[in-house]
Amino acid sequence: AQTVTQSQPEMSVQEAETVTLSCTYDTSESDYYLFWYKQPPSRQMILVIRQEAYKQQNATENRFSVNFQKAAKSFSLKISDSQLGDAAMYFCAYMVDDKIIFGKGTRLHILP
Amino acid sequence: EPEVTQTPSHQVTQMGQEVILRCVPISNHLYFYWYRQILGQKVEFLVSFYNNEISEKSEIFDDQFSVERPDGSNFTLKIRSTKLEDSAMYFCASSAEAPSWGQMYEQYFGPGTRLTVT
Numbered sequence: 001a002q003t004v005t006q007s008q009p010e011m012s013v014q015e016a017e018t019v020t021l022s023c024t025y026d027t028s029e030s031d032y033y034l035f036w037y038k039q040p041p042s043r044q045m046i047l048v049i050r051q052e053a054y055k056q057q058n059a060t061e062n063r064f065s066v067n068f069q070k071a072a073k074s075f076s077l078k079i080s081d082s083q084l085g086d087a088a089m090y091f092c093a094y095m096v097d098d099k100i101i102f103g104k105g106t107r108l109h110i111l112p
Numbered sequence: 113e114p115e116v117t118q119t120p121s122h123q124v125t126q127m128g129q130e131v132i133l134r135c136v137p138i139s140n141h142l143y144f145y146w147y148r149q150i151l152g153q154k155v156e157f158l159v160s161f162y163n164n165e166i167s168e169k170s171e172i173f174d175d176q177f178s179v180e181r182p183d184g185s186n187f188t189l190k191i192r193s194t195k196l197e198d199s200a201m202y203f204c205a206s207s208a209e210a211p212s213w214g215q216m217y218e219q220y221f222g223p224g225t226r227l228t229v230t
Contacts, residue, residue: 043201045155045221091155098143098207099168100219102155 002027004094004103012109013082020067021077021106023092029053032096034068036077039089039105048090051075084110114138116222118204124228125194133189133225135204144187145205145219146179148172155203161187194229201226 004025013019025034036048051059051068059066063080079086087110092103117136125131137144146158160167161179178190187206191198205219 042223043149043226044223045203047218047221050218093155095219097168098145098160098162099157100145100147100155101157104154 002029002094002096002101004092004101006092006103006106008106009104010107010109012111013079014111015082015084017082018078018080019082019108021079021090021092021108023075023077023103025073025075025092025094025103027073027094027096029096032094034066034075035093035095035100036064036066036075037091037093037102038086039091040087045091049077079108082110084112086110114220116204116206116220118202118222118225120225121223122226122228124230127196127229128193131191131194131227133191133202133204133227135187135189135206135222136185137187137204137206138208138220139185141206141208141220143167143207143209143217143219144179144181145207146189147203147205147221149201149203149224150197151200158189158202191227194227196229199227199229 032053034051038046038048049061049064065078067076089105091105094101119134144161147155149155159169159173176192180188201224203224204222207217207219209217
């Protein structure tokens, strides 16, 4: 079964500090995509960063970067220089074929 | 920048009533999706739609659900006889293509419709 596991229901980080959100997934596929989505209180789903499984290089998007370990099926998100606007629910997600499977999310609090 | 829109933003309906949720995908997109998020839970795939047909559906998408692209712009989700447990946020998404080897086409999500069944 294809599953995505986020083991941290909630996390807090001091403003300007760095935080890492963890994610593991289970799949037998070799070709797939991984994402991190941000869901602020408005509940809109905003794509933060994506990673193609066939690429070894970790994706980076400004202050957001991932640590993709394909053999371990691990896909963590690092947020550097945390800002108050980063406070949200973060979902790790996996896409194969045209279906996205989401984890249960990690609620990130930013402490001023 | 083009975006997916959804109406209404919030719909309240009584149990047993039919409800139609509307989405306008990005204009040149060919693949359409519905997802559901029950409050406090994860987002779940419901159905994908291409070329006027359902491509894939989840176990959640039973006979009470249907999708339609009634014209060139709208994509709708109908729930025939709503239940209390249908209360959720419903997200529409669209992509230009379906992913294939070496190519990924991002799914763009709409802002969601919050459905409350009383």
